[in-house]
Amino acid sequence: xxxxxxxxxxxxxxxxxxxxxxxxxxxxxxxxxxxxxxxxxxxxxxxxxxxxxxxxxxxxxxxxxxxxxxxxxxxxxxxxxxxxxxxxxxxxxxxxxxxxxxxxxxxxxxxxxxxxxxxxxxxxxxxxxxxxxxxxxxxxxxxxxxxxxxxxxxxxxxxxxxxxxxxxxxxxxxxxxxxxxxxxxxxxxxxxxxxxxxxxxxxxxxxxxxxxxxxxxxxx
Amino acid sequence: xxxxxxxxxxxxxxxxxxxxxxxxxxxxxxxxxxxxxxxxxxxxxxxxxxxxxxxxxxxxxxxxxxxxxxxxxxxxxxxxxxxxxxxxxxxxxxxxxxxxxxxxxxxxxxxxxxxxxxxxxxxxxxxxxxxxxxxxxxxxxxxxxxxxxxxxxxxxxxxxxxxxxxxxxxxxxxxxxxxxxxxxxxxxxxxxxxxxxxxxxxxxxxxxxxxxxxxxxxxxxxxxxxxxxxxxxxxxxxxxxxxxxxxxxxxxxxxxxxxxxxxxxxxxxxxxxxxxxxxxxxxxxxxxxxxxxxxxxxxxxxxxxxxxxxxxxxxxxxxxxxxxxxxxxxxxxxxxxxxxxxxxxxxxxxxxxxxxxxxxxxxxxxxxxxxxxxxxxxxxxxxxxxxxxxxxxxxxxx
Numbered sequence: 001x002x003x004x005x006x007x008x009x010x011x012x013x014x015x016x017x018x019x020x021x022x023x024x025x026x027x028x029x030x031x032x033x034x035x036x037x038x039x040x041x042x043x044x045x046x047x048x049x050x051x052x053x054x055x056x057x058x059x060x061x062x063x064x065x066x067x068x069x070x071x072x073x074x075x076x077x078x079x080x081x082x083x084x085x086x087x088x089x090x091x092x093x094x095x096x097x098x099x100x101x102x103x104x105x106x107x108x109x110x111x112x113x114x115x116x117x118x119x120x121x122x123x124x125x126x127x128x129x130x131x132x133x134x135x136x137x138x139x140x141x142x143x144x145x146x147x148x149x150x151x152x153x154x155x156x157x158x159x160x161x162x163x164x165x166x167x168x169x170x171x172x173x174x175x176x177x178x179x180x181x182x183x184x185x186x187x188x189x190x191x192x193x194x195x196x197x198x199x200x201x202x203x204x205x206x207x208x209x210x211x212x213x214x215x216x217x218x219x220x
Numbered sequence: 221x222x223x224x225x226x227x228x229x230x231x232x233x234x235x236x237x238x239x240x241x242x243x244x245x246x247x248x249x250x251x252x253x254x255x256x257x258x259x260x261x262x263x264x265x266x267x268x269x270x271x272x273x274x275x276x277x278x279x280x281x282x283x284x285x286x287x288x289x290x291x292x293x294x295x296x297x298x299x300x301x302x303x304x305x306x307x308x309x310x311x312x313x314x315x316x317x318x319x320x321x322x323x324x325x326x327x328x329x330x331x332x333x334x335x336x337x338x339x340x341x342x343x344x345x346x347x348x349x350x351x352x353x354x355x356x357x358x359x360x361x362x363x364x365x366x367x368x369x370x371x372x373x374x375x376x377x378x379x380x381x382x383x384x385x386x387x388x389x390x391x392x393x394x395x396x397x398x399x400x401x402x403x404x405x406x407x408x409x410x411x412x413x414x415x416x417x418x419x420x421x422x423x424x425x426x427x428x429x430x431x432x433x434x435x436x437x438x439x440x441x442x443x444x445x446x447x448x449x450x451x452x453x454x455x456x457x458x459x460x461x462x463x464x465x466x467x468x469x470x471x472x473x474x475x476x477x478x479x480x481x482x483x484x485x486x487x488x489x490x491x492x493x494x495x496x497x498x499x500x501x502x503x504x505x506x507x508x509x510x511x512x513x514x515x516x517x518x519x520x521x522x523x524x525x526x527x528x529x530x531x532x533x534x535x536x537x538x539x540x541x542x543x544x545x546x547x548x549x550x551x552x553x554x555x556x557x558x559x560x561x562x563x564x565x566x567x568x569x570x571x572x573x574x575x576x577x578x579x580x581x582x583x584x585x586x587x588x589x590x591x592x593x594x595x596x597x598x599x600x601x602x603x604x605x606x607x608x609x610x611x612x613x614x615x616x617x618x
Contacts, residue, residue, distance in 0.1 A: 047318070050359060051363070053363050054363075054367040110303070111305040112311070112314040114306040115307075122305050
């Protein structure tokens with residue numbers, strides 16, 4: 001399955017509704033780039049949970065090698081101080097894909113995502129900074145250190161679900177979602193993605209809940 | 221070269237059909253005319269006719285609505301491709317799922333009417349919410365199935381171009397075989413082994429007579445949801461099973477009638493009806509895939525997401541057009557299972573009584589209109605099956 005953006009994939013204003021990758025992102029940064037509009041065709045809203053099923057199955061299958069790669073990345077980072085490049089790319093694509101799928105399920109994203117987790121392929125995109133050296137101590141203790149962040153991520157997930165139900169009802173009636181609802185969703189997605197990025201050694205910066213920064217590509 | 225290849229495929233399919241066609245039912249068997257009212261009772265026949273007439277009317281209306289919807293979707297559905305950021309195959313999946321979703325919405329009022337009618341006639345105990353939830357879950361399975369089918373077909377079409385149809389059909393036949401084999405291991409409803417010792421002893425005797433290995437007999441608990449009675453054979457080789465609904469083990473069915481049901485289902489295994497069903501599926505799937513390839517050519521072929529709405533229409537129309545043939549073949553296999561059941565139970569009265577029981581519990585019309593049998597009848601009509609019991613008796617029991 002290729003993961004390119006088709007020509008038809010343009011926003012209502014004719015602009016390509018995808019965020020370009022940000023190579024200038026500082027190391028260790030985890031950011032959500034929003035390049036999506038707020039329109040949500042009612043049919044895709046009504047069936048959103050079912051439309052996401054192929055992605056959920058694929059994500060489940062992808063999780064198996066991701067979990068197998070994690071100990072290898074951990075061992076590599078422990079020995080050399082950095083996650084090996086191929087593993088960094090693979091785990092980054094996995095976390096990015098999970099973010100795309102979550103955005104779609106939670107109605108934060110408008111369009112059906114691709115299946116490869118490519119940077120810049122989706123309107124709600126996860127931007128990860130380049131890999132960098134990490135402290136061996138925090139690498140060694142990464143699992144236990146991530147526990148509090150995961151507990152908060154569960155709470156954030158519940159809130160995001162409630163917000164998604166609101167977005168679903170609103171989207172079904174109006175054919176679009178309120179910007180504030182989307183912003184809340186993006187905040188939740190960013191925190192969850194940051195938590196996974198931290199666990200998967202893609203960043204050494206601890207997850208934090210701060211409002212998402214607007215990006216230049218954002219469309220009304 | 222193409223003509224020669226096509227001729228080889230046609231001859232191979234025809235030869236396969238010729239080999240699969242014969243059954244154990246004597247070719248010279250003529251069924252006696254049955255007075256349905258005298259056999260099943262005038263009041264029951266009238267009730268069943270009234271019940272089924274509504275079902276037929278709704279079915280026809282639903283088909284018209286679905287076909288109209290799919291024609292419109294074939295024209296305009298490709299526009300939904302812009303709602304995808306995925307590649308061609310992923311976009312095709314989205315367009316396919318949305319097509320199914322629209323069809324589900326269009327069918328919903330008809331499904332609701334059928335459910336209301338079934339409740340009104342005590343054919344189901346389900347409440348509306350549970351029914352809707354089950355229908356939604358079924359749609360989820362359909363979404364996954366269509367996604368898988370499109371991954372296979374579009375993947376092959378993008379790789380092989382227009383030559384995808386033969387390997388594509390082969391993949392679907394392989395999947396059908398795999399599902400037939402694996403389905404007994406996926407328990408959707410709770411089952412437990414049959415505990416009735418007399419019935420089990422009868423099953424073992426029938427297995428010997430039918431010359432098959434021991435087949436596990438299971439009982440499925442459905443009585444909380446329905447009063448209808450049913451039984452089925454499924455699985456392949458080591459996964460072969462026979463399942464009786466627990467409603468079969470209750471009145472109005474007596475032990476002799478239960479034995480006939482058991483013999484009928486075991487006969488499906490002894491006559492290899494499940495592998496034959498897969499082979500028949502292959503015979504239909506190969507030309508179906510070729511027609512699909514030709515019909516989607518103007519939209520860029522099956523590798524393009526724009527072709528998916530047309531493909532949905534073609535599949536539904538092809539299923540409708542071939543329904544009389546596939547139902548005819550299904551009825552032949554069911555008739556063969558009845559015949560073998562008569563041979564091992566030697567109890568035509570029980571088979572006739574069983575048909576009366578089915579009419580009572582499921583409100584099946586004993587003698588439905590011919591067109592409904594052509595389009596919907598996977599089993600011979602109840603009156604026809606009772607006639608077969610009498611024909612067997614008339615030939616002289618051994």
